[in-house]
Amino acid sequence: MPFRIAQISDTHLSRTKPFFVSNFNAIAEALRASKPDLVINTGDLTLNGAEEADELAFARELHQGLGLRFRAIPGNHDLGDNIEIENIHQHPIDAERRARYVSEFGEDFWRVDIPGWRLIGCNAQAFGSDLSGPQEDFIATAAAKANGRAVALFIHKPLCDQDPGEAVVGGRFLNPGPRAKLLTALGNCRPAVIACGHVHQYRSTDIGGQRHVWAPSTAFIIPDVHQPRYGTKRVGYVEHSLFEDGRHDRRLVEIPAAPTLNIVDFPDAYGPR
Ligand SMILES: [Fe+2]
Numbered sequence: 428m429p430f431r432i433a434q435i436s437d438t439h440l441s442r443t444k445p446f447f448v449s450n451f452n453a454i455a456e457a458l459r460a461s462k463p464d465l466v467i468n469t470g471d472l473t474l475n476g477a478e479e480a481d482e483l484a485f486a487r488e489l490h491q492g493l494g495l496r497f498r499a500i501p502g503n504h505d506l507g508d509n510i511e512i513e514n515i516h517q518h519p520i521d522a523e524r525r526a527r528y529v530s531e532f533g534e535d536f537w538r539v540d541i542p543g544w545r546l547i548g549c550n551a552q553a554f555g556s557d558l559s560g561p562q563e564d565f566i567a568t569a570a571a572k573a574n575g576r577a578v579a580l581f582i583h584k585p586l587c588d589q590d591p592g593e594a595v596v597g598g599r600f601l602n603p604g605p606r607a608k609l610l611t612a613l614g615n616c617r618p619a620v621i622a623c624g625h626v627h628q629y630r631s632t633d634i635g636g637q638r639h640v641w642a643p644s645t646a647f648i649i650p651d652v653h654q655p656r657y658g659t660k661r662v663g664y665v666e667h668s669l670f671e672d673g674r675h676d677r678r679l680v681e682i683p684a685a686p687t688l689n690i691v692d693f694p695d696a697y698g699p700r
């Protein structure tokens with residue numbers, strides 16, 4: 428039997444702006460029925476936890492309510508974005524915001540060993556700040572001592588679109604500087620799976636022998652007029668099956684009770700588009 432991971436992402440939860448809570452609850456019910464071995468949320472747990480500490484507490488309460496083993500990593504909406512990105516809507520990550528996230532969800536970098544695999548979670552936004560030293564040391568050790576296990580890396584932002592050598596600087600993918608820090612920390616380790624969220628699209632691509640899996644949002648999609656189409660714009664989650672011999676399968680799971688909402692229909696979430 429493979430180890431099954433339900434990767435949820437971009438849940439964008441808020442107690443005072445609960446636009447996407449019903450979708451989360453519908454997917455939570457499906458997860459409780461499916462009973463994956465582990466649930467991983469790849470970030471943007473909150474609508475705006477970077478500014479509203481209660482949203483982090485609310486998201487933690489809902490995740491604990493799953494009644495399933497879960498781990499999380501932060502997204503830009505949970506503790507601010509990379510310092511290098513000029514984002515007029517979002518404060519950059521800082522130590523205080525990071526500490527608020529950690530107080531609710533535990534360390535923002537971690538590893539979990541399962542048969543045949545080592546799972547490594549990390550904080551994508553920290554790589555673009557002066558806060559990433561401890562996590563780089565942690566990843567270097569975890570990667571170097573995987574001892575023959577296949578590695579699956581979980582990170583909020585995609586490593587790249589098509590090529591890890593891309594030079595684009597922006598908000599959608601890991602930027603060249605942060606990406607270089609991550610790849611340096613990984614050293615000779617080449618993760619078999621790199622799983623992310625952030626783009627609110629499902630995509631599964633082989634890039635140079637590595638499987639890049641983008642989880643969709645459980646909450647909403649961003650329409651083509653505001654965001655290119657890279658993959659599938661649907662709401663749902665990804666089920667990963669990790670086999671002890673290193674094989675990996677993944678599939679998009681859609682839940683009828685969690686409709687594909689469109690962010691333009693929720694101007695009170697992030698303002699009109
Ligand atoms: Fe998001």
Ligand SMILES: [Fe+2]
Pocket residue numbers: 470471502503504583624625626
């Ligand atoms: Fe994000």
